[in-house]
Amino acid sequence: MALIVQKFGGTSVGTVEKIKNVASRVTATKQAGNDVVVVLSAMSGETNRLVGLAKEAGASSGREYDVVLSTGEQVSIGLLSIILQGMGHEALSMLGSRVPIRTNAHFSAAKIENIGKENILNACKDGKIVVVPGFQGVDAQGNTTTLGRGGSDTTAVALAAALEADLCEIYTDVEGVFTTDPSICSDARKMEKISYDEMLEMASLGAKVLQTRSVQFARRFNVPLMVRSSFTETIGTLVCKEDEDMERAAVSGVTYNKKEAKISVVRVPDRPGVAVKLFKPLSEAGINVDMIVQNISHEGHTDMTFTVTDDDYEEAFALVKETADALEAHDVIADQEIAKLSIVGAGMKTHAGVATKMFETLSEEGINVQMISTSEIKVSVVIDEKYTELAVRVLHDAFGLADSDVKEEEY
Amino acid sequence: MALIVQKFGGTSVGTVEKIKNVASRVTATKQAGNDVVVVLSAMSGETNRLVGLAKEAGASSGREYDVVLSTGEQVSIGLLSIILQGMGHEALSMLGSRVPIRTNAHFSAAKIENIGKENILNACKDGKIVVVPGFQGVDAQGNTTTLGRGGSDTTAVALAAALEADLCEIYTDVEGVFTTDPSICSDARKMEKISYDEMLEMASLGAKVLQTRSVQFARRFNVPLMVRSSFTETIGTLVCKEDEDMERAAVSGVTYNKKEAKISVVRVPDRPGVAVKLFKPLSEAGINVDMIVQNISHEGHTDMTFTVTDDDYEEAFALVKETADALEAHDVIADQEIAKLSIVGAGMKTHAGVATKMFETLSEEGINVQMISTSEIKVSVVIDEKYTELAVRVLHDAFGLADSDVKEEEY
Numbered sequence: 001m002a003l004i005v006q007k008f009g010g011t012s013v014g015t016v017e018k019i020k021n022v023a024s025r026v027t028a029t030k031q032a033g034n035d036v037v038v039v040l041s042a043m044s045g046e047t048n049r050l051v052g053l054a055k056e057a058g059a060s061s062g063r064e065y066d067v068v069l070s071t072g073e074q075v076s077i078g079l080l081s082i083i084l085q086g087m088g089h090e091a092l093s094m095l096g097s098r099v100p101i102r103t104n105a106h107f108s109a110a111k112i113e114n115i116g117k118e119n120i121l122n123a124c125k126d127g128k129i130v131v132v133p134g135f136q137g138v139d140a141q142g143n144t145t146t147l148g149r150g151g152s153d154t155t156a157v158a159l160a161a162a163l164e165a166d167l168c169e170i171y172t173d174v175e176g177v178f179t180t181d182p183s184i185c186s187d188a189r190k191m192e193k194i195s196y197d198e199m200l201e202m203a204s205l206g207a208k209v210l211q212t213r214s215v216q217f218a219r220r221f222n223v224p225l226m227v228r229s230s231f232t233e234t235i236g237t238l239v240c241k242e243d244e245d246m247e248r249a250a251v252s253g254v255t256y257n258k259k260e261a262k263i264s265v266v267r268v269p270d271r272p273g274v275a276v277k278l279f280k281p282l283s284e285a286g287i288n289v290d291m292i293v294q295n296i297s298h299e300g301h302t303d304m305t306f307t308v309t310d311d312d313y314e315e316a317f318a319l320v321k322e323t324a325d326a327l328e329a330h331d332v333i334a335d336q337e338i339a340k341l342s343i344v345g346a347g348m349k350t351h352a353g354v355a356t357k358m359f360e361t362l363s364e365e366g367i368n369v370q371m372i373s374t375s376e377i378k379v380s381v382v383i384d385e386k387y388t389e390l391a392v393r394v395l396h397d398a399f400g401l402a403d404s405d406v407k408e409e410e411y
Numbered sequence: 412m413a414l415i416v417q418k419f420g421g422t423s424v425g426t427v428e429k430i431k432n433v434a435s436r437v438t439a440t441k442q443a444g445n446d447v448v449v450v451l452s453a454m455s456g457e458t459n460r461l462v463g464l465a466k467e468a469g470a471s472s473g474r475e476y477d478v479v480l481s482t483g484e485q486v487s488i489g490l491l492s493i494i495l496q497g498m499g500h501e502a503l504s505m506l507g508s509r510v511p512i513r514t515n516a517h518f519s520a521a522k523i524e525n526i527g528k529e530n531i532l533n534a535c536k537d538g539k540i541v542v543v544p545g546f547q548g549v550d551a552q553g554n555t556t557t558l559g560r561g562g563s564d565t566t567a568v569a570l571a572a573a574l575e576a577d578l579c580e581i582y583t584d585v586e587g588v589f590t591t592d593p594s595i596c597s598d599a600r601k602m603e604k605i606s607y608d609e610m611l612e613m614a615s616l617g618a619k620v621l622q623t624r625s626v627q628f629a630r631r632f633n634v635p636l637m638v639r640s641s642f643t644e645t646i647g648t649l650v651c652k653e654d655e656d657m658e659r660a661a662v663s664g665v666t667y668n669k670k671e672a673k674i675s676v677v678r679v680p681d682r683p684g685v686a687v688k689l690f691k692p693l694s695e696a697g698i699n700v701d702m703i704v705q706n707i708s709h710e711g712h713t714d715m716t717f718t719v720t721d722d723d724y725e726e727a728f729a730l731v732k733e734t735a736d737a738l739e740a741h742d743v744i745a746d747q748e749i750a751k752l753s754i755v756g757a758g759m760k761t762h763a764g765v766a767t768k769m770f771e772t773l774s775e776e777g778i779n780v781q782m783i784s785t786s787e788i789k790v791s792v793v794i795d796e797k798y799t800e801l802a803v804r805v806l807h808d809a810f811g812l813a814d815s816d817v818k819e820e821e822y
Binding site for chain 1: 427430431461464465467468469470473474475476477478479481482485486488489490491492493494496497502503504506508509553555
């Protein structure tokens with residue numbers, strides 16, 4: 001008998017009818033002899049509605065904001081428990097404060113500090129299916145807190161870690177993690193397995209299947225994660241510790257992000273502290289800078305280029321322009337028509353030439369590489385946005401991602 | 412400095428804009444030097460939405476139903492707290508479980524057993540406006556409970572009692588308690604004061620301004636209640652202990668209820684236990700029987716007449732018909748086209764002739780009285796529904812309810 005944590009996202013609990021599907025899946029797992037702990041998001045649209053109300057009232061964070069926001073998941077867990085009971089199962093909803101899921105007191109962006117496992121394990125021992133709201137916790141003073149958006153995945157993983165669960169299943173609206181975007185590349189293949197590190201790079205690069213934070217948590221506590229669809233029976237992708245099997249392929253996937261813009265500060269005097277002066281106003285404004293490239297200096301001047309999200313672009317440009325003028329840079333130029341393209345793979349650590357092959361492949365198609373940035377298991381480039389789909393397809397093909405000795409039929 | 416509990420109903424918090432009005436009212440009271448504890452209902456429509464979801468899931472009561480339903484008020488208190496903070500006030504929402512408002516474990520119809528006053532009083536001492544959700548509490552095991560519909564008034568009164576508040580203000584969408592329905596009788600006058608007993612009779616007779624349960628609570632703990640409008644500045648009606656002043660008028664108000672039906676069991680053998688046999692099936696079916704009239708027996712037979720709400724009419728008729736046949740009653744006849752008309756007044760206890768005057772007045776208009784039932788401070792009659800408005804007007808006039816030596820200007 002295993003203990004399985006199953007997490008269902010907003011679209012999986014979007015209507016009472018859909019929650020009934022969730023109930024069927026949960027009871028099937030239970031009837032197979034497992035203990036089941038379920039973590040739910042708010043019904044899709046509900047969090048946005050609550051955020052809208054809070055915003056209209058004047059808050060986008062804080063203690064009272066969390067009081068409002070945390071109701072979304074509470075409704076979901078009550079409804080699923082009602083349905084499970086109607087099917088003849090013993091089900092018990094348990095609020096974050098009752099588990100308890102203890103967090104720090106950073107309202108609206110709380111971090112989980114500690115999870116009590118007694119209450120849940122006792123309920124499981126009594127044969128109950130325990131239903132827990134994602135996204136919420138309680139601080140040391142007993143105040144309701146929320147973990148920030150996407151916190152439900154984190155709740156599930158943290159619970160799985162605390163309960164020493166055998167598996168944490170994340171049910172979502174895709175069938176798993178693919179080698180690239182199937183809507184661009186018909187050869188895209190669902191991966192059987194992916195390492196935490198690869199998943200982190202995929203997630204932060206816009207694969208959007210799992211919240212980065214939950215993957216970090218899973219890696220830290222070595223929680224096996226299964227990402228799968230709530231709408232089909234297909235087995236999904238297992239996110240787990242790197243194993244020998246994974247080393248085989250140098251590259252696991254190709255991801256892209258069109259929602260970035262590039263800003264270059266041209267011929268800025270190359271003095272110590274220039275980078276700080278340029279980026280401090282951005283970080284103070286809460287603007288996240290992604291790739292940063294600075295090349296060697298010429299005649300005491302250098303060029304500094306970085307990317308930000310499209311949403312932050314205008315504010316970032318204005319801030320940087322101001323600093324650049326003060327620093328007596330020659331110019332600030334920008335381009336919104338760019339895309340970031342990345343290849344991710346744990347095997348990259350031990351395989352040479354991956355980057356070269358990437359540049360070659362792009363060059364053969366006449367696609368110019370504007371910026372390059374690398375990490376241990378990732379190579380990212382910035383290209384003209386209009387070549388995105390073409391680039392994804394040729395790279396997916398060049399790295400042989402469509403081929404796999406693991407056949408779908410074996411699942 | 413006084414401690415005032417202010418309760419706002421669903422229509423008063425129906426939109427964020429309306430909650431801002433509530434905030435203005437609360438802060439005015441606070442700035443006048445009072446401690447303020449606010450009790451809120453769910454935004455209008457929200458409870459119905461949640462009930463609908465729970466019903467679709469398969470529950471109309473129970474632990475999990477309460478988990479779902481209690482979110483409505485939680486949203487309201489978070490929003491008001493956000494707005495108060497935005498206005499520069501220290502505000503703190505406090506869930507039923509944090510106050511705590513301890514109830515028994517009768518989910519969806521829980522009764523308040525005990526309220527802890529320390530947390531609220533400490534927050535007040537710190538200058539905070541405390542905002543509490545109506546309708547919800549927590550049982551001894553820490554489970555969320557709800558008090559049943561209309562429970563928010565009860566929460567407010569119970570809190571006022573526990574905190575020994577100087578006043579409990581119930582803000583609603585009417586300006587107070589009127590001598591009769593102003594939409595029928597243009598002479599209807601808002602009462603300055605009314606006793607708990609009178610208010611109970613008015614409420615149970617369909618005046619619908621205050622929940623009966625909250626008035627009973629207020630009477631038991633002698634909590635002065637002020638019923639007033641959240642949309643005007645007009646002073647409302649004070650519901651309090653009977654005082655000498657009230658004795659002046661024999662009759663305080665005229666109320667009516669058109670939503671009742673009359674069922675008569677004709678010539679039923681008059682044996683001990685007949686009433687039990689007739690009414691037990693009704694109470695078992697959860698049908699509330701209102702007026703019951705049985706007159707003296709003739710030749711070993713009697714007639715038994717009672718009223719039920721229109722909603723329960725069909726089921727009640729079927730149940731009674733079955734019993735009546737078994738008891739060999741001659742017939743069961745029914746009439747849905749009736750109205751119940753009542754005059755209420757604490758002064759009735761010491762004034763003779765009120766009932767007579769009522770019958771006389773109706774008779775002069777050719778209105779036949781079909782049933783009569785009296786209590787210490789009330790006389791109710793059943794009449795043909797079509798005469799309702801006429802009857803209300805002539806009675807209101809006959810008892811001089813439009814006249815008052817307390818002028819509106821004095822408020």
